[in-house]
Amino acid sequence: MITALTLLGIGLYLVLMFYIAYRAYQMNKHDDPEDWFLMGRSANTAMLVGTMFATWFSTFAFLGGPGFFYKNGVNWLLFGFFNAMGPILVMVIGPRIWALGKKFDFITPADLLSAYYNNSRRIRVLTGLICIAVLFPYSAIQITGIATALNSISGGLIAFNVGVLLIAVCVGVYSFVGGSRAVVWTDVIQGFAFAALLIVTMLLVIRWSGGWEQGWAAATQTKPEHFAFEGGAGRYITVMTLFTFGWILTPHLWQRLYMADSPQTLVKGAAITSFLALFVVTFTGAVIGMMALGMDFALPEGITSDALVPELYAQFLPAMGAVLVIAVFAAGMSTLDSQLISATSSFIQDLLPSVASVEPRKAMQLARVFEIAFVLALVAFAFSPSGRQLIAPLASIGVGMALTLLLPLLGALFWARASEPAVFWAMLLSWGVMIAMQFNLLPNPGIVGPPLWGLLVSAIAFFGISLAKDDPVDAERRQAFQDDMAPQFPETAEAQVQAAQAANA
Amino acid sequence: MTTMSLATPTNDQSVQSTDSAYGPALGIFPRTPMGRFFFLWGTLNVVLALLPVYNILGNSADVGLMSMPITVVYCYGVFSLNCILGVAYYLTRGRAWVAMCGEFAQKDSSKGEAQ
Numbered sequence: 147m148i149t150a151l152t153l154l155g156i157g158l159y160l161v162l163m164f165y166i167a168y169r170a171y172q173m174n175k176h177d178d179p180e181d182w183f184l185m186g187r188s189a190n191t192a193m194l195v196g197t198m199f200a201t202w203f204s205t206f207a208f209l210g211g212p213g214f215f216y217k218n219g220v221n222w223l224l225f226g227f228f229n230a231m232g233p234i235l236v237m238v239i240g241p242r243i244w245a246l247g248k249k250f251d252f253i254t255p256a257d258l259l260s261a262y263y264n265n266s267r268r269i270r271v272l273t274g275l276i277c278i279a280v281l282f283p284y285s286a287i288q289i290t291g292i293a294t295a296l297n298s299i300s301g302g303l304i305a306f307n308v309g310v311l312l313i314a315v316c317v318g319v320y321s322f323v324g325g326s327r328a329v330v331w332t333d334v335i336q337g338f339a340f341a342a343l344l345i346v347t348m349l350l351v352i353r354w355s356g357g358w359e360q361g362w363a364a365a366t367q368t369k370p371e372h373f374a375f376e377g378g379a380g381r382y383i384t385v386m387t388l389f390t391f392g393w394i395l396t397p398h399l400w401q402r403l404y405m406a407d408s409p410q411t412l413v414k415g416a417a418i419t420s421f422l423a424l425f426v427v428t429f430t431g432a433v434i435g436m437m438a439l440g441m442d443f444a445l446p447e448g449i450t451s452d453a454l455v456p457e458l459y460a461q462f463l464p465a466m467g468a469v470l471v472i473a474v475f476a477a478g479m480s481t482l483d484s485q486l487i488s489a490t491s492s493f494i495q496d497l498l499p500s501v502a503s504v505e506p507r508k509a510m511q512l513a514r515v516f517e518i519a520f521v522l523a524l525v526a527f528a529f530s531p532s533g534r535q536l537i538a539p540l541a542s543i544g545v546g547m548a549l550t551l552l553l554p555l556l557g558a559l560f561w562a563r564a565s566e567p568a569v570f571w572a573m574l575l576s577w578g579v580m581i582a583m584q585f586n587l588l589p590n591p592g593i594v595g596p597p598l599w600g601l602l603v604s605a606i607a608f609f610g611i612s613l614a615k616d617d618p619v620d621a622e623r624r625q626a627f628q629d630d631m632a633p634q635f636p637e638t639a640e641a642q643v644q645a646a647q648a649a650n651a
Numbered sequence: 652m653t654t655m656s657l658a659t660p661t662n663d664q665s666v667q668s669t670d671s672a673y674g675p676a677l678g679i680f681p682r683t684p685m686g687r688f689f690f691l692w693g694t695l696n697v698v699l700a701l702l703p704v705y706n707i708l709g710n711s712a713d714v715g716l717m718s719m720p721i722t723v724v725y726c727y728g729v730f731s732l733n734c735i736l737g738v739a740y741y742l743t744r745g746r747a748w749v750a751m752c753g754e755f756a757q758k759d760s761s762k763g764e765a766q
Contacts, residue, residue: 409752
């Protein structure tokens with residue numbers, strides 16, 4: 147009965163999603179990359195908040211987050227720090243990215259970086275490759291997360307592999323048909339559905355634990371070691387840094403900064419997202435994961451902590467299974483579709499032009515082919531043992547690689563001394579070090595994790611090469627990106643006045 | 652696709668002057684008092700968030716405020732400072748930027764009219 151309800155619920159949900167995709171298809175300008183990848187830069191505040199929220203808070207937040215709190219207790223609390231701080235960074239550097247995107251019609255992160263650094267082809271290709279590499283593991287965890295939940299809730303009836311294929315086909319079809327407009331529209335629905343279910347789940351867990359006070363008391367008595375940090379500060383610093391800065395640098399989030407229809411939308415959306423991220427996502431996840439420690443509950447043998455929420459429902463309220471599956475679908479699909487569109491844009495904008503000159507119409511056709519290939523690669527990865535790793539570590543690998551874009555971006559926005567060779571080598575070396583350490587090809591010296599070692603290498607190369615040789619980018623690029631922008635922003639406008647006063651004095 | 656036309660530099664940038672007097676030092680450290688205030692606030696939040704990790708403050712499984720474990724209460728108190736920082740930044744910087752950045756919105760509307 148429950149399985150039938152679950153399948154019916156999924157069916158109805160997908161009908162709604164495909165209807166939205168069809169409506170988006172009717173509105174889309176099919177040969178216009180700006181329209182296809184950025185919905186024509188027309189996202190209003192509700193859309194931007196919905197899509198930022200839904201895009202970031204994926205199965206990782208719904209399954210991986212509570213599961214990690216359950217497994218590691220407060221050792222995962224710093225997850226909350228970046229959720230609150232990440233959107234603040236959107237307010238600090240997002241407006242410049244938005245303004246430059248609007249001014250020069252940028253679509254991908256590589257558009258901005260390569261344009262500033264002397265229209266560098268090697269920076270464009272490298273950035274495009276990094277973007278796709280960032281998106282791949284992150285996309286994979288959406289698929290495996292949903293398939294895990296389906297498998298758990300259906301009591302094994304919907305096999306993991308069947309779940310993987312189901313989600314891949316669904317996301318592939320509606321992204322293929324609807325482009326970013328369908329993605330943003332569905333994100334709004336999915337984001338709010340997902341947030342509502344997280345809150346409801348938290349309230350239910352509090353109830354199942356015997357109430358707020360009793361729930362915490364039972365949890366702290368059962369597992370007191372889970373409620374005090376156990377040392378290993380380097381790991382926390384790594385997590386905090388990589389997610390705080392990596393959040394805005396992941397390609398699909400970066401592109402959301404281009405999407406806003408106005409400056410007001412961007413700053414207001416970021417301020418709202420900061421509260422939603424901290425209190426709706428991480429706090430609910432912490433309560434769910436930690437209170438479950440004190441409940442009369444244990445994960446079945448062989449089930450990972452990612453399946454905590456589905457298992458809680460399976461044991462305490464099986465009738466909610468259908469709703470839960472739909473919500474997990476919503477959480478995963480809302481991130482996966484954005485990542486699919488983003489990876490495709492990097493392929494079309496950054497990689498394809500480097501190997502062949504293709505007319506826009508043909509390029510958009512190739513974009514569809516790439517989408518299918520990307521989905522197939524995800525399915526293959528999901529079927530492999532690596533693809534079945536815990537969600538949080540895979541997410542960390544993806545976001546960690548995005549850190550390689552941090553200093554090149556700051557250079558383009560703020561530091562006139564940054565040079566093209568410095569940026570190229572900083573990106574290449576930091577990416578290489580990060581990956582080599584992550585896959586044990588290079589020993590990790592310890593103290594902090596691979597992403598921070600990569601960032602350190604990036605800083606040494608970026609500042610070292612830039613300072614060693616005064617070889618900045620072309621003057622007109624510095625003027626367009628920095629001098630012309632300076633009067634448009636309070637910080638640099640005030641600093642200009644100060645500098646002028648100092649010069650006059 | 653990306654369209655980029657660049658104007659000829661109007662100031663002294665045609666020579667190799669890269670020591671901007673207004674941009675953040677090294678692209679990171681703000682130059683104005685207000686900018687430095689927000690930078691220090693954000694840095695302070697990071698330091699406060701790490702105190703329990705180093706077992707200096709707020710690291711205990713004992714029950715504290717609102718019947719929650721002290722570590723959880725402390726951490727969420729500090730994380731909330733980030734949100735307050737966001738509101739303060741929005742009120743003092745974000746809104747000002749919106750007002751200063753009108754020309755981009757105008758560009759957008761002129762695009763729409765052209766279409």
